[in-house]
Amino acid sequence: MARKIVVTSGKGGVGKTTLTANLGVQLAKRGYRVIVCDLDFGLNNIDVVLGVENLAVYDVVDAIEGRCRPRQALVRHPRYPTLCSLASRHLSDRYVSPQAIRLILDSLAPQFDFILIDSPAGIEEGFHRAVATAEEAIVVTTPHISAMRDADKVAGMLKNYKLSRVGLAVNMVRRDMVRRGEVLTPAEISAALRLPLIAVIPEEDGIFLQNLCERSRAFRLLAAFYAGGKVKLVDPVRGGGLFGAFRRG
Numbered sequence: 001m002a003r004k005i006v007v008t009s010g011k012g013g014v015g016k017t018t019l020t021a022n023l024g025v026q027l028a029k030r031g032y033r034v035i036v037c038d039l040d041f042g043l044n045n046i047d048v049v050l051g052v053e054n055l056a057v058y059d060v061v062d063a064i065e066g067r068c069r070p071r072q073a074l075v076r077h078p079r080y081p082t083l084c085s086l087a088s089r090h091l092s093d094r095y096v097s098p099q100a101i102r103l104i105l106d107s108l109a110p111q112f113d114f115i116l117i118d119s120p121a122g123i124e125e126g127f128h129r130a131v132a133t134a135e136e137a138i139v140v141t142t143p144h145i146s147a148m149r150d151a152d153k154v155a156g157m158l159k160n161y162k163l164s165r166v167g168l169a170v171n172m173v174r175r176d177m178v179r180r181g182e183v184l185t186p187a188e189i190s191a192a193l194r195l196p197l198i199a200v201i202p203e204e205d206g207i208f209l210q211n212l213c214e215r216s217r218a219f220r221l222l223a224a225f226y227a228g229g230k231v232k233l234v235d236p237v238r239g240g241g242l243f244g245a246f247r248r249g
């Protein structure tokens with residue numbers, strides 16, 4: 001039965017979609033059967049990040065409203081056969097309840113190992129819909145104050161949901177700034193937000209142009225953790241070109 005993990009942040013543009021897609025790819029590379037589910041109905045783009053935007057015929061709303069079976073709404077990734085994308089599209093004025101989404105995901109869950117849920121920015125209806133569907137959560141922040149403040153709000157709100165595990169991913173970490181003490185370290189951010197740190201993702205220029213960064217050590221380590229391993233983090237300070245990692249916990 002698939003574990004349902006929502007990726008959330010509060011603030012927009014901090015890397016939720018990037019993390020969801022890349023974690024999905026890395027888990028699929030390990031042979032897990034993964035659905036990457038886009039519940040960002042407003043600015044849905046995970047199909048683009050995965051490069052499958054032209055392959056979707058149906059989306060999750062079609063499945064909810066009975067125009068297709070849930071399985072037919074899945075798009076199998078041409079490169080990673082165990083990775084499926086479940087798209088969403090703009091809802092306009094229609095309302096979709098968390099229960100309706102959960103019904104679809106629950107019907108797919110027995111055939112998969114992970115369902116990763118990409119959520120919209122903000123803490124309104126879309127946030128609730130995504131989080132209420134999940135059993136675990138990853139809160140994404142960057143070392144910027146505004147992102148951390150929103151992550152803190154989100155962490156507080158997540159207490160209202162039945163989640164078995166909430167982890168923190170700190171994205172867009174710049175080694176030079178950490179080294180110079182210009183930003184909090186990921187460990188300090190984790191302590192401030194009182195969330196266990198499960199990923200440190202450096203800011204990378206080139207690789208992220210395509211969004212899928214298949215060689216990224218940070219996402220490989222995160223996948224290894226969700227595969228049942230220990231938390232291992234990219235070192236936020238050392239490691240010039242390639243990343244060094246250190247053990248934790």
Ligand SMILES: Nc1ncnc2c1ncn2[C@@H]1O[C@H](COP(=O)(O)OP(=O)(O)OP(=O)(O)O)[C@@H](O)[C@H]1O
Pocket residue numbers: 009011012013014015016017018019040043119120121171172173201202203204205208209211
């Ligand atoms: N570690 C990183 N280094 C460099 N660029 C990154 C990194 N992570 C994400 N980006 C880039 O930042 C932008 C925002 O990322 P992304 O779309 O994943 O954020 P998001 O939280 O899903 O945004 P939204 O709230 O709008 O859905 C993208 O252009 C992405 O390629």
Ligand SMILES: [Mg+2]
Pocket residue numbers: 016017018040118119
């Ligand atoms: Mg996004």
